[in-house]
Structures are given as structure tokens and as C-alpha cells.
Amino acid sequence: MKLLRMISRDFRDAVKSVFRNISLSMASLSCIVITLILVALAIITSYNINNFSKNIKNDFTIVVFLENEIDQEGISEVKTKIVENKNIEEYTFQGKQDIAKEMMESSNIYKNIMETWSEEDNPLKDTFVIKVKDIDKITKTAQDIEKISGVYSVNYGEGIIEKFLKIFKMIEKALIIVVVLFVLITMLLITNTIKLTIFARKREIEIMRLVGASNFNIELPFIFEGFILGFFGSILPVITIIYGYTYLFDNFDGQIFSPFIKLVEPTPFVYAIALIILSLGIFVGMFSSFRAVKKYLKV
Amino acid sequence: MELISIKGVNKRYKNGVTALCNVNLSIKTGDFVFVIGASGSGKSTLIKLLHREEKPDSGKIILGGINVSKLRNRKVYKLRRKLGIVFQDYKLLPKLTVFENVAFALEIFGLPKNEVRQKTIKAIELVGLKNKAKQFPNHLSGGEQQRVAIARAIVNEPKLLLCDEPTGNLDPEISLEIVKVLETINKNGTTVIMATHDKEIVDSMKKRVVVIEDGKLEGDYKEGTYKNEIA
Ligand SMILES: Nc1ncnc2c1ncn2[C@@H]1O[C@H](COP(=O)(O)OP(=O)(O)O)[C@@H](O)[C@H]1O
Ligand SMILES: [Mg+2]
Numbered sequence: 001m002k003l004l005r006m007i008s009r010d011f012r013d014a015v016k017s018v019f020r021n022i023s024l025s026m027a028s029l030s031c032i033v034i035t036l037i038l039v040a041l042a043i044i045t046s047y048n049i050n051n052f053s054k055n056i057k058n059d060f061t062i063v064v065f066l067e068n069e070i071d072q073e074g075i076s077e078v079k080t081k082i083v084e085n086k087n088i089e090e091y092t093f094q095g096k097q098d099i100a101k102e103m104m105e106s107s108n109i110y111k112n113i114m115e116t117w118s119e120e121d122n123p124l125k126d127t128f129v130i131k132v133k134d135i136d137k138i139t140k141t142a143q144d145i146e147k148i149s150g151v152y153s154v155n156y157g158e159g160i161i162e163k164f165l166k167i168f169k170m171i172e173k174a175l176i177i178v179v180v181l182f183v184l185i186t187m188l189l190i191t192n193t194i195k196l197t198i199f200a201r202k203r204e205i206e207i208m209r210l211v212g213a214s215n216f217n218i219e220l221p222f223i224f225e226g227f228i229l230g231f232f233g234s235i236l237p238v239i240t241i242i243y244g245y246t247y248l249f250d251n252f253d254g255q256i257f258s259p260f261i262k263l264v265e266p267t268p269f270v271y272a273i274a275l276i277i278l279s280l281g282i283f284v285g286m287f288s289s290f291r292a293v294k295k296y297l298k299v
Numbered sequence: 300m301e302l303i304s305i306k307g308v309n310k311r312y313k314n315g316v317t318a319l320c321n322v323n324l325s326i327k328t329g330d331f332v333f334v335i336g337a338s339g340s341g342k343s344t345l346i347k348l349l350h351r352e353e354k355p356d357s358g359k360i361i362l363g364g365i366n367v368s369k370l371r372n373r374k375v376y377k378l379r380r381k382l383g384i385v386f387q388d389y390k391l392l393p394k395l396t397v398f399e400n401v402a403f404a405l406e407i408f409g410l411p412k413n414e415v416r417q418k419t420i421k422a423i424e425l426v427g428l429k430n431k432a433k434q435f436p437n438h439l440s441g442g443e444q445q446r447v448a449i450a451r452a453i454v455n456e457p458k459l460l461l462c463d464e465p466t467g468n469l470d471p472e473i474s475l476e477i478v479k480v481l482e483t484i485n486k487n488g489t490t491v492i493m494a495t496h497d498k499e500i501v502d503s504m505k506k507r508v509v510v511i512e513d514g515k516l517e518g519d520y521k522e523g524t525y526k527n528e529i530a
Contacts, residue, residue, distance in 0.1 A: 002408070002409040002410070003409060004409070005409035005410075005411070006407070006408065006409030007409075009406060009407070009409065203390070203392065204392060206390070207390055207392065207403070208407055209375075209376075209379070210350075210379065210384050210390070211379065211380075211403070211404040211407070211451065211452075211455065212376045212377075212378075212379035212380035212382075212404075212408075212455070213376060213407050213408075214373075214376040215373060215376075217376070217407055217408075
């Protein structure tokens, strides 16, 4: 009960202090708002990129064409070699007969032409379709498979995916750097705000010490002030993120540029981000004031 | 009962000044003690050691069972809660009223509102400022401001009241009034230690007098006077 009264008093003090130094508080708040929005954008972008990468990874395969003259024994030799490769997730064999049949079923034009082929005439090749474990190593894997005797050629998108992924990774790295930078700037700003509060209340603090306030007693209002800055600073970003992303998703029908690039569903995604943003805001606020207290409130 | 025991205390400041040298002193509960001496003799240093604003270099200070000389910074508040402290410059908060200034010393501990109110009013009445409770410090005279400071120092009902030249800024007449207030507080059971070089006051009160000269304890008299000591 006593502690509760103490805390509520300190909290009131902190609120008052935020308003007393309103111009400074506003500077801190704007910085928190910008930082948190950036953090949210970074998380959204990076999560979507990850999601997208995963999707294209799933879609992406190496198609191995075998020599035309290969016999059943040759096919199983190639298969053994393919299985030996450590980067193979799964593979399926499609014989040229199966492919022809599939093609004929898919269109009448094919059907008319292909019906005339005898088994020997079939110009199609037997193929393995391979999914790899690590998409980053797809080139190496494809090259290894191409060396296997009996393999005519491989087709794996010739590194387009890799280039895509590389760009994604660069974007992610740049985002992380920007975010870290902004978090640091925000921390400095809040620390400075709290420092000025501490200086403004020097006499009060001196008297508090004289009449027997403990360190906890003296420090708590400043920690609360950091909390309040962090909390109020995260309200706007949270609202922006929840409504902004949902709006974006609805407006673009859940995809950008092409059906290929799908956005992550807003629920529960945005709420998770909102929670992260709120916690981060509060953490940054409290941590910064904690630093200021340790640095400027000499005991 | 012994409230304060000071044994073999030395204090030297970082700049090399020796402020106190082998001080031994015992003060009983309920005493009223004047600490007198010329400016720079070490009175304030002695008071500061007692509320652990400064630490002795050697020697031992026990105050109400607390080993003050060994007290950690983090624990100083435990000592301060047993003390009231009054300074020459009052140290009031200008934006708070008289009532709020006094209540401040209780509120920071989270005491219930009623209790804060009752104790604050009692302390303000004791120093005779009942009708000025809603005024701000800069609307009060020096003597009145010092009364507020005294009220704040005793509102927590401390065992010991430390006063460092509380009348240093006040006219003789007002000074005497302030000391009368301190005497009342002392009669209610609080031990009072007052550092001063105000001859008239010391002589008129006939209390215990401890004399410091150049950091050394040079005399300790029951019902002493200033005149006899410092020529
Ligand atoms: N913080 C300090 N740092 C260095 N020297 C000090 C400090 N405080 C007091 N002194 C010196 O210690 C001596 C005693 O000072 P003080 O205890 O304030 O005496 P008094 O209160 O009797 O005037 C003086 O010579 C003073 O200059
Ligand atoms: Mg002095």
C-alpha cells in the first residue's frame, strides 16, 4: 500500500515533468515516433522478404535433362549420383513418355503433333526435377550435377534467384543499420531530456536526500519519465502500423507487382509488430533514463 | 542513554586541509548541545560527519546504533530518516507552499494522506506558522523561512535534530526566537545539536557547550557560555 502510494506519487511527478519540459519532451517523442515507425517498416519489409524468399525457394527447382540415348541402367546410375549430393531435398523422375503424355493432355495442338511420334522419335528427354535444401548453393549443386555422366544439361534459372536473394539481404542489412542508428539517436535524446530534468530538480533531489529518500525513491520518477516518453512515443507508430499495413494489404489484394510476391496476412502479423513496437518504445525510454540516472544522479 | 559516540575521529579534505583532529565526544539522548568555534574551525565538518555527508578518515561514529563511519552510500537514507537537519540557507522549495514543503518530507515515503496532513499541521503549529501554511517561501521573512525548514526537519519525528548555523542569516531577536523553538523541540524529547558562533544565544541559553578550535575539541562545558571560551 505504502509502495503503491509512493509509486503513484512518483508517476504523477513524472507526468508533470514531461509537461513542464514540453519542448524537450516533444523532441524526444518525435524522435521515438520516427524511430519506431522505421523499426516497424524494417520488420515488415524484412518479414515479407523472408516470406517471399521462402515461397520462391519452394517454387524453385533444378531440372536435369538426361542424354537422349540413356537406358534404364544409366538412369539409375545418375539417380544414385544425384542422391549422393548433400544439398538435395527431394527429387522426382519424369520419363520422356510421361512428359509427352502430360503435354498431349494439356493441349490439342501438342496432341496432334505428338501423336505421330513413335517411341524412338520422341525428341523429349528424361528428366529429374530436384528441390534443393539451400537455395544459396543452387549454382554449385547444378554444376555438380551437370558433371555426372549421362546428364545432358541442367536448368536452374541461371542465378536470377541468387541475385534476388542477394539484393534482399542487402536491403535487410541497410534496414538494420538505419534502425540501430535511429535507436541510438533516440536513446541519446531521451538521456539528454532526463539529464535536464535531473538538473532542473537538483534542489529537490538534494532535499529528498536530506530527509531520507532512498536511491530507489529518488530514481523512480526519472525512470517513469522515460517510461512515459516511450509509451506515448509508441502510440502513433502502433496505430500507423495497424491501419497502414491493413490498408496496404487490402488495397493491393495482398500482393505487390505480381501474384508471385505475396504479402504476409495482416492478422495476427500487425498485432505482433504493434506489441514489439510498444515494448521497444518502453524499453528504449526506460533504458535511456536509467542511463541518465546512473550518469547524472551521483550517489 | 548515549545517542552519539564519536571516538578518535580525523577528517582531512582532499585539498589537504585537516578539518578535524582526534575528536572524541559523547552525547546523551535529550541533550541540547551548542558546538562553537571561529569560522573555519570545523563545526560544519562535525555536523556533516554526523549526517554522513562526509566520511571520517579514521575513528568511529555511532549514532543511535548505526555505525555511521562505516555506512554505505546506498544505506545513508536509513540514517537520514532518524535525523532532522537544518541549514543556514533553509533549503526550501520555492514552488511549494509552506504546507507542501513540510509535507514533502513525509510524502516521498508514501505515507497515507491523512497521516501526512496531521503530522504536517502539528509540525507547522509547533514552529508557530499555522496561519502561513498556504504561503510560498519567498513571501516569508528569513526567520519564518527557517521555521519552515525546522518544521520539515522534525515532521518525521526524528530522535536527533542537527542545526548548522540556523541563525546565521537572522537578526539577533529573530535568532533568539528560533532557538526558543529549538528548545521547545528539545523539551519534547528530541536531542538537538546546534553549530553556531552567535555569542548572545549561547550565553542566554545555558546549555552544554562544546568548543572546537582548529579542528580540535578544546572544551566541553555543562551550562556553558561563549564569553569565557573565546577571548
Ligand atoms: N568540502 C571541503 N573541501 C575542502 N576543504 C573544506 C571543505 N569543507 C570545509 N573545508 C575546510 O575545512 C575547514 C573546516 O571547515 P568547516 O567545517 O566548514 O568550519 P566551520 O563550519 O567551523 O566554519 C576549513 O579550513 C575549510 O576551509
Ligand atoms: Mg560552517
